[in-house]
Amino acid sequence: MGGRAVALITAIVVASVTSCGLQSASGTVLEAAPGTIQHYDSLEGVPVTVAAKDFTEQLILGNMLSIILAAAGADVTNMTNTPGSFGVRQAMLSGDANISPEYTGTGWINYLGNENPIKDPTAQWQAVNEADQANGLTWLPPAPMNNTYAFAIRESEAQRLGVTKLSDLATLDRSELTFCVESEFASRNDGFVPMLQTYDLSRDQLGQVITLDTGVIYTATANGDCNFGEVFTTDGRIPALDLRVLEDDRQFFPLYNLTEVIDTELLEAHPELAEIFGQLNPRLTNEVMLKLNAEVDNEGRDPALVARDWLIEEGLLSAPS
Template sequence: MTLVAAALFLPAALLGGCGLTSGSPLVDEVRPGSVGQGLPLKGAHLTVTSKNFSENIVLGQIMGLAFRAAGASVLDRTNIQGSIGAREAVRSGSADAMYEYTGTAWITYLGHDKPVKDPHEQWRAVAEADARNGLAWLPPAALDNTYALALNQENERRYGTRTLSDVAALAATDPGAVTLCVDGEFAARNDGLPGMAKAYGMTVPASRVQKMDSGIIYTQVSGGRSCTYGEVFTTDGRIKAMRLAVMEDDRHFFPNYNAAPEINAKALREHPAIREVLEPITARLTNEVARELNAEVDVEGKDPREVALGWLVREGFVRKG
C-alpha cells in the first residue's frame, strides 16, 4: 500500500490526535496591501494547515494572514505532526489549504520511484495526478527545499568530502568515519535515506544511523561528535549560522521540492479568489527568502507568525491594523 493510500484509511481518532480537530482563530488585524484589494474573500471561512517544521509553519502563517487581509475568517491549524496528517487534512476538507512540496507529493504520496527533473514539469505532473484526489495545486515558488547531508568545518577538513559520492566512498573505505543523524521520516521515505543509499551505493550500518528530531540534528552535526553527517534542508537558515558544509547531490537523486499552494478542490471552486491572493506571494518566495525567514525562527527564536507578518508587510502584500 502506498503512503497516500494509507492516508485515506487513517481513522478519525488518529486524525484527531494529529491536531486536525483543534485550532485557533487567526485574529491579527491586517489589511490589504498589494493583495486582498476589495476583500475578495469576505465571508469565507478558511482553515490553513502546515507540517511541524519551521519553514512550513511560516508558509502556513503567510497563507493564513493573506487570507485574513483579503477578508476571510481564518482558523489556524498549522504545526501538524508529520507530512501525511497535514495533506490528509486538506484532502478530506478538515483544512482548506497549505504549502506543500512537489517532490514530496510525487514520491511519497503518489508513489513514484523517480522524480521529474524539470521543476515545472514536476509540478505539472503532480497537479494532474492530484486532481483525482480532490486537490488543486496553484503555481509553484522558486523556493526549492530539498534534502542534503552536511557536516561541520572541522570534519570537512578531516575527511575532505564535497559530494554524496565522496560520502559513499568514505563509508566504504573507512566505515567508522561515517555516522548519520536523520529524522524518522527521512529514515523511511523513498526520497530519503533508503533511496539515497541505493542511488549512491552508500552502505551505513543501522547502528551508525541515529534518528532524532530534525531541529536537534543541526546542533549535533555542528558539534561533530554524535554524527559526522546530518540530514539538513537546503533552505534552512542554520546552515549558514552554524557554518555547515553541504554535500553536493552529484547524481541528482533528490527531487525538486518546490513549495506550492495545495488547495482542497471544493474550497477553490467555492472561493476562486484564493488563487489571485496567493499567486503573487508564491512568486516572491525563493531559497534566499526562505533561508532568511527560517533563520529568524530557528536562530533568532522569533515566533513563526511574527516572522510571516513581518515579511508580508515588508513586501507590501499586507498592512498592519
C-alpha cells in the same frame, strides 16, 4: 518538510483522526493591511480554512497564508499546528480545510503512493496536480523553495576538504568519509545506500557511520562527530551552526517544492486566489525559509510574527493602521 518522519507518524496520526477526530490547534490571524497583494471585494466574507502542520516551517507558512487571505478580504479560520502530514491531508480531503501549504514530493510519494519521484520540478508539480484533481484538489505553481534531504558539513571542514557537491565525496580518503544519518534514512530503499551508489561509493568505502535521531545530527555534525550529516535543506539550524549544504548535483533526492493546495471548487469560484499566491510563491526560496526558520528556532520568535514581519518587509502587505 517534505516527507520528514512521515513513515513514523502515519500510523499515529491516522489512528487519532479515525478514532477521535481531527486534532488541531486553531490559531488567531494577525492583522495586516493590503500591500502589493490587494483587498478583493470578491473575497469579502468568503469563509476560508487554512490547515498547516506542526513543525516550525509549517507554523510560519500556515500563518503567512492566513494573514494574506485575511488582508485580501476572506473570513479566515487558521488551523495551523494540525498534527502531522496526514492530519492536514485528512482535513483537506474531508473539507474541514480548503487551503494548505504543501510539498510536491509529499503529495506525489506519501499521499498519492508513487514510488518514483520526477526529477524536473515543473514536471513533478504538473504530475501531482493532475493526479490530485481526482480528489478535488488543485496544486498551484510552486515556489523555488525545495525542502528536501541533503548532506551538510561544517564550513571549516568544507573549506579544508574542498567539497561543494556530493560528487566530490568520491575523491576523499576513507578516513574523511564519516556520516551521521537517521535510522529510517539509513535503511530505506531510496535512502543512504542508493544515494552512495548514485555517487560512485559503497558502504564498504566509508569510515564511521553513526545513526542518530534527526535533531541530534545537526549538532553532531557541527561538533565534528562526523563530517557529513543528513539534514533538511531549509532547517534554520544550518546557518546557526555554520553548516554548508552540499549540492545534490546528480539529483538523487526527491523534490519537495512548496506550494498551496486549494479545494478546486473554491479556486474555480475565486480564481483571484491563484493571482494572490502567484505574487507570494516566487519570493519563497531556500534562503528565505532558512532565515525565517532560524528566527523561530534560534531566536525564539513567534512564527506568526515572523510571517507577518516578512510579508510587510517584502511589501506584499503593509502594517495595520
